[in-house]
């Protein structure tokens with residue numbers, strides 16, 4: 001029987017090539033912020049949202065055992081942690097492997113980047129409510145800058161920013177809808193950069209939930225400066 005429970009799949013199998021750093025540095029999801037790995041902060045944020053009852057973490061093959069041990073010793077997370085599994089070569093492949101570990105009786109699956117530790121519980125809960133109401137939903141924030149194409153060192157056309165949104169996570173849907181869409185993508189050999197892209201390509205409509213600018217994705221080195229400032233000023 002399908003229930004209204006929500007599980008979150010957390011892709012954390014990336015190498016963080018845009019983050020740079022020295023050879024041998026841990027990948028950004030394992031780097032520490034105030035004494036704990038970014039991944040742990042992200043999982044705590046997800047587990048703190050009402051309605052999230054399960055977490056599936058997707059990591060590189062060599063990280064599966066160490067991460068399983070680390071997380072099972074973290075009392076607040078151990079209850080919600082359902083599986084730590086090996087990811088794939090792309091974010092979408094990692095997400096597909098995680099979603100495959102969500103049992104049929106779980107009604108809703110959310111996907112949230114391991115490197116977005118500042119997501120607020122209220123925004124996660126808003127996405128869950130929107131999935132309950134419409135079947136699929138995702139967080140996004142409106143574009144605030146002027147947008148313009150550019151090539152070969154010159155500006156080209158200005159892009160009207162009216163109605164443009166920067167996608168964040170969590171993104172999610174009824175479990176079977178995302179599982180089927182990911183399976184179809186794999187069968188047909190196409191990829192999208194996020195779950196909304198996968199869902200839309202298979203014909204699903206996705207509700208827009210306005211998020212918060214602080215839900216940054218740690219992508220480039222300067223994002224650490226932002227992350228430290230956001231951590232220091234977080235609302236408790």
Ligand SMILES: Nc1ccn([C@@H]2O[C@H](COP(=O)(O)OP(=O)(O)OP(=O)(O)O)[C@@H](O)[C@H]2O)c(=O)n1
Pocket residue numbers: 010011012013014015016017018019029058087088089090091092094095113114115217218219
């Ligand atoms: N094969 C991959 C690639 C990415 N991710 C995860 O997807 C999230 C968003 O990806 P991104 O920020 O692009 O991370 P990386 O792929 O690690 O970064 P980069 O593109 O700079 O290499 C991250 O939590 C990352 O660990 C994943 O699970 N499996």
Ligand SMILES: C[C@](O)(CO)[C@H](O)COP(=O)(O)O
Pocket residue numbers: 091113166167168169193194195217
């Ligand atoms: C899913 C995502 O976080 C939405 O903004 C983003 O697309 C993932 O990062 P990537 O750089 O596209 O892999």
